Amino acid sequence: MTRVVAKFGGTSVGSPERIRHATKLIKASADKGEQPIVVVSAMAGETDRILGLAGEFGAGLGDVETDVALAAGEQVSAALMALALRDEGLKAQSVMGWQAPVVTTGPAGAASIADLGTEAFEALLADGVVPVLAGYQGIDETARIQTLGRGGTDLSAAALAAALGARCDIYTDVDGVYTTDPRIEPAARRLDAVSHDEMLELAAQGAKVLQPRSVEFAKARGVPMRVLSSFAKPGEANGTDVVAADPIAEKRLVSGIAYAREQARIALLGQADTARVAPSVFEALAEAEVGVDMIVQAQARTPGVANLEFSVAHRDLQRALDALMALPGQSDIRSETGLAKVSVVGAGLRQRADVARSLFGVLAGADIEVKVLATSEIKISALIENDAVERAVRALHSAYGLDQV
Ligand code: ADP
Ligand code: ASP
Ligand code: MG
Numbered sequence: 001m002t003r004v005v006a007k008f009g010g011t012s013v014g015s016p017e018r019i020r021h022a023t024k025l026i027k028a029s030a031d032k033g034e035q036p037i038v039v040v041s042a043m044a045g046e047t048d049r050i051l052g053l054a055g056e057f058g059a060g061l062g063d064v065e066t067d068v069a070l071a072a073g074e075q076v077s078a079a080l081m082a083l084a085l086r087d088e089g090l091k092a093q094s095v096m097g098w099q100a101p102v103v104t105t106g107p108a109g110a111a112s113i114a115d116l117g118t119e120a121f122e123a124l125l126a127d128g129v130v131p132v133l134a135g136y137q138g139i140d141e142t143a144r145i146q147t148l149g150r151g152g153t154d155l156s157a158a159a160l161a162a163a164l165g166a167r168c169d170i171y172t173d174v175d176g177v178y179t180t181d182p183r184i185e186p187a188a189r190r191l192d193a194v195s196h197d198e199m200l201e202l203a204a205q206g207a208k209v210l211q212p213r214s215v216e217f218a219k220a221r222g223v224p225m226r227v228l229s230s231f232a233k234p235g236e237a238n239g240t241d242v243v244a245a246d247p248i249a250e251k252r253l254v255s256g257i258a259y260a261r262e263q264a265r266i267a268l269l270g271q272a273d274t275a276r277v278a279p280s281v282f283e284a285l286a287e288a289e290v291g292v293d294m295i296v297q298a299q300a301r302t303p304g305v306a307n308l309e310f311s312v313a314h315r316d317l318q319r320a321l322d323a324l325m326a327l328p329g330q331s332d333i334r335s336e337t338g339l340a341k342v343s344v345v346g347a348g349l350r351q352r353a354d355v356a357r358s359l360f361g362v363l364a365g366a367d368i369e370v371k372v373l374a375t376s377e378i379k380i381s382a383l384i385e386n387d388a389v390e391r392a393v394r395a396l397h398s399a400y401g402l403d404q405v
Helices: 014-031 046-055 064-087 117-126 153-164 197-206 212-223 246-250 274-287 316-325 347-351 352-364 385-399
Strands: 003-008 035-040 092-094 102-103 112-116 132-134 137-139 145-146 167-173 193-195 225-230 239-243 256-271 291-301 304-311 331-347 371-375 380-384
Touching: 003 014, 003 153, 014 064, 014 112, 035 117, 046 064, 046 102, 064 092, 064 132, 064 137, 064 145, 064 274, 092 117, 112 153, 112 316, 117 132, 117 167, 132 145, 153 239, 153 371, 197 212, 197 239, 197 331, 212 225, 212 239, 225 352, 256 274, 256 316, 256 385, 274 291, 274 316, 291 371, 291 380, 304 316, 304 385, 316 331, 347 380, 352 371, 352 380, 352 385
Parallel strands: 003 035, 003 167, 035 132, 092 132, 102 137, 167 225, 193 239
Antiparallel strands: 102 112, 137 145, 225 239, 256 304, 256 331, 291 304, 331 380, 371 380
16 A cells, blocks of 8 residues: 655644645545655644743753753644544544654754654554654654744654655645745746755755755655645645656756845954865864854955955854854854845856856846855855845746746
8 A cells, every 4th residue: 555644734734624625635545545655834823822831931953951842843733734634534644743753863953763663653553543743843862842944834744754665745835946936926837847956055045945954854865755736626636746767857958046034144354374274164163063154264355364264144143243252263253134045056167167256147137236245066156245135046946937837
């Protein structure tokens, strides 16, 4: 029997009506002779609401008690989904992260999955019961509840699919992966298929339709993954396949445009010896758990002196500045906020270094200043003013022909 892990995101379980609709899709899968296993997110807005409550007491993402509170969001929706499936005439049972168990490791608020027990699921499936796993949560080796980072239910689903030898269907509020966020660019087109590498890069650069680590996991474990709409009627064909390597994707120069808001830039000016300074700077930032993104080292006016610049997520800025100010000899630290990152992603970029140059032209033509530019094998990212994000996405989307079929 084909096993299918069906993951439903926040909007897809956002109300009793949406949960009921999801059960129709699950029922249709069961009626086709498939063996559905469900994974759910918290109801839309719930995770932010709980984070706000924890914030009232000075706790943010990363506090162990915040994780305990957050996990309650998925506990509620898993139970409601099990009840709704029962109402639909199916046998169903909720499974919390600690019951599976989903064994986690790493920091609170951003844990990863070290192991996932399959016994409970196998027993339920053998009895014809649909298991409903609460996503985004697990327990660490000291039996404390942990969460997997924002969007982490995608990772729960990918890991469960890998453990049970299932396909992984990600039901969300759009009908697949688009050339860019369809909420920003209405001319965005749905891709029939996207390669793991491209999806990983799009997700890492901010396309939140899939959590980056879930794609990494699917790639490493060879889990077939598909993104599709939970708003469709049962049997309606739609979606995007995330595949190992897609010959069509390989032929495309650019596959998509991603963006991430809430970025900041840090500049360490007047470094006389960057070869010595840079390692200690990045070590200090790593210790403070600050993810450093785009890095540029540029010659300053004074010979032998360089400026070291990089971008960080805005939420990490204060932690980064504190860590840098504790370093000896850093007297001129500047920072800039209100920035965003826009990225062009495509497997075809491997062969085309000229795209970086044309990106400057496209953004300049839209009157957008590029503050920092960074390239990797299949992406080019530019740091720009936050206010210019939507214009930048649309300008690049059209310049690279993504609105053309
Ligand atoms: P869920 O709650 O189902 O996990 P998310 O909000 O995490 O859903 O992800 C779906 C959203 O991702 C869409 O509503 C869309 O606005 C956004 N998105 C960003 N980039 C893309 C893209 N390239 N393709 C499709 N959706 C995208
Ligand atoms: N509820 C969590 C979040 O909002 C996890 C998820 O939805 O995947 O980030
Ligand atoms: Mg999501």
